[in-house]
Amino acid sequence: MRTRFPPDRKLTGRMLLTTFLLGLVYVAFAAALFALLKSIVVIVVVAAILLGAQYFFSDRIALTGMRARIVSPEEQPRLHGVIDRLCASANMPKPRVALAETDLPNAFATGRNTKRAVVCVTTGLLRRLDNAELEGVLAHELSHIAHRDVAVMTVASFLGVLAGLVARFAFYTQMFGGGRRNGDQVAIMVLLITVVSVVVYAISFLLVRALSRYRELAADRSGAMLTGRPSALAAALTKVTGDMARIPTRDLRAAEAFNAFFFAPAVGSRLSALLSTHPSLEVRLTRLAELSAGMGEPSA
Template sequence: MTGYFKTALLMAAMTALFMAAGALIGGTTGAVIALVIAGAMNLMTWWGSDKAVLSMTGARLVTAQTAPEFVYLVNDLADRAGMPRPAIYVIDSDQPNAFAAGRDPQNAAVAASTGLLQRLTRDEIAGVMAHELAHIRNRDTLIMTITATMAGAIGMLGNFAFFFGGNRDREGGFLGALLVMIFAPLAAAIVQMAISRSREYEADRGGAEISGAPLALASALRKIDHYARGIDNRQAEANPALAHMFIINPLHGQARDALFSTHPNTENRIAALVAMAEAGGGQSRATSIPRVRR
């Protein structure tokens, strides 16, 4: 019940933020319209947020016939974790990355980019997908997908304020629109950060336990971080509200441990996994984490 309470609290907070932005743009009428829109979006995101996110990334469903090795790997990890097998998707992107979506373990999906499947070893891929399964098991995915869709909608309100300038007949209408333009997307981003950074450490730990190879996951994180700095992820660049869903920030030029980063510092995550391996929290055939050649 704790997970559902947190989700309800998040949905209420995002709805309040949405209403406040609507009020600044259009007064009481704007707030009411925003409430109706937010209510509809909450229902849609509860039941279909995973489909919306998968559609926004252009992910395609794969099966044992179309991607046998990848599907077998994910299914084996899910069985090992005692979880329902998720739907499995592939994103056509050269940047190695992955994410999970869905409202609960019975209605979940995992997605990996073609770059991830081509540039990482099998053990590293297993570590990444185990990390995503840990997100599903921890019921992070509902919160992450709801936040992504609601944050995107709040960003759209900012664009609306830019083009229409709010209710100029109401005192402070233009100033209200300006505040929405600047602060509403920022506030949505802060909510994303609040629910994202701590969850990545938990998913790293859970993924290492599922795969039994914390150092393989650590090696994967280093490789993905390296490639993400130099390879575009056009889907994430077009929809920045999705950035927090990926295992590593897919956007260019993001300070990895700055105040406004959606992800923890990658080296800190690697250090936590190395400490876990040294403490015996999972086994790995690797003895060190190799540097990625530039």
Template sequence: MNFVKTGMLLAALTALFGAVGYALGGGTGMVVALGIAAATNLFAYWNSDRLALSAHGAQEVDDRTAPELVAMVRALAARAGLPMPRVYVMETEQPNAFATGRNPQNSAVAVSAGLLRLLDREEIAGVVAHELAHIRNRDTLLMTVSATIAGAVSTAAQFGFLFGGRSDGRSHPLLGLATALLAPVAAAIIQFAISRSREYVADRDGALIAGSPHGLASALASMERAATGIVNVPAEQHPATAPLFIVNPLRGGAIDSLFSTHPATANRIAALQQLAAEMAGGAAWRPAGAAPPHGSLPRSGPWSR
């Protein structure tokens, strides 16, 4: 059902782009709008990972610079049936993470230094597994496409309002103003709805990859508390990247509303609690703390970069 919903939302976003083009420029405007969408999507397809990682100052790490983190990602990627992604660390104290890349063969997982300091191994494993689920489900490409089309809708609407509407003389100033104001809002709502839908899927799939929902649920609670009090400067400077993160990196607004980039954390934890009950045959929810049941994750020595 989530995949059907996502497809419908993406189709609605594409249709909105065409409608904006038609409203501002008739048939020619719609063709131009779709051409812009194709060009921006092509650019995003090849460059989105590099741009996102660069925007957040992420530095690539390896077996020498972050052996435990890289070993954990490798073990979880093997469980998920994925090739080993590149691993990055963002120098921000806000605990958070995101995945990017056009396909599983060209993917990356980025976690913040604050996440490594705040969370324990099981929680970190849950977060990494969540991001690997995004990669396996190709959500990284989907979110890039939706963000690009949403941005193009906004640009097209503003451009049409500033430089005139349809060449056939049937444009109306009020219609142009309404399009310039409402089209970007509608595009953002659809983009955020796509993001929220994919987060629930990645939570469930990530919990299955990790072998338990407990670590991810505990991590979400800790990250939500910390994110409200720690400013993520790069995210505030590049708010369009917010839907990529596992929890909303922007200050204010984590409610499950039309304008939220993420589902409410309480709702996500409740869904993970339900999954825990299903996996345990109705056993009671327990707090995080123990290792995932499939104990192949590296756990030797103190956690470190």
């Protein structure tokens, strides 16, 4: 089903290029391991099992990790009402709706497809945002679902982690299965596999983070265009980011593992924008301001 979320050609082009480069990295990684180990069957089997588990159970993993529960329209009429209106406007199926009892102001979407999709909102977010701001955030999350961002990022991020896992597995395979290799040959093999793994992990990590930032900007744009109010999304971003500073550090650190899912990161990167899952607040607000001006949205 085609939704009414408008495409962003430039961002789509950047995402396709990043995905293409990521694919090249893994083709090279598989070729290197095949050349070193003379077999790729084990690699494919391990990859299939781990990818399948993460892909098919991503919604359960995320909801369990956030201690969230599915809520009915009777329990959360405001939340369901906003999502009902947005889904009708976007011409897309309504996802399941979940609530996490935490003061951390955030939201995320998960699930491998529209049938398994879930939009989760925290009680902290509901308490802080007015209806227009909440609508902006939920439109952003529904854009992720419509564009299958969860599945794309699951596959992309999985491969980076797999680089390290396969390298270690290959090491033990050689240790216990390569009977004719002497100690020096094993040491050289381990060194080569380690170097390949480190290089592949580093490159893939940067590419996946870049892909994540592009998809966040695309979700900002398409969500804001669906509601027709980029300023409301900008206000929500500003409010959520500011209030995050007042959340206890231990709670932010506990939620950091979900940064790639969240509307706004619980803990931002202090090292470099290259390491962040999200664009900076300044970049997002600038893009939304440009969109607002282009749409002729009246100033608040």
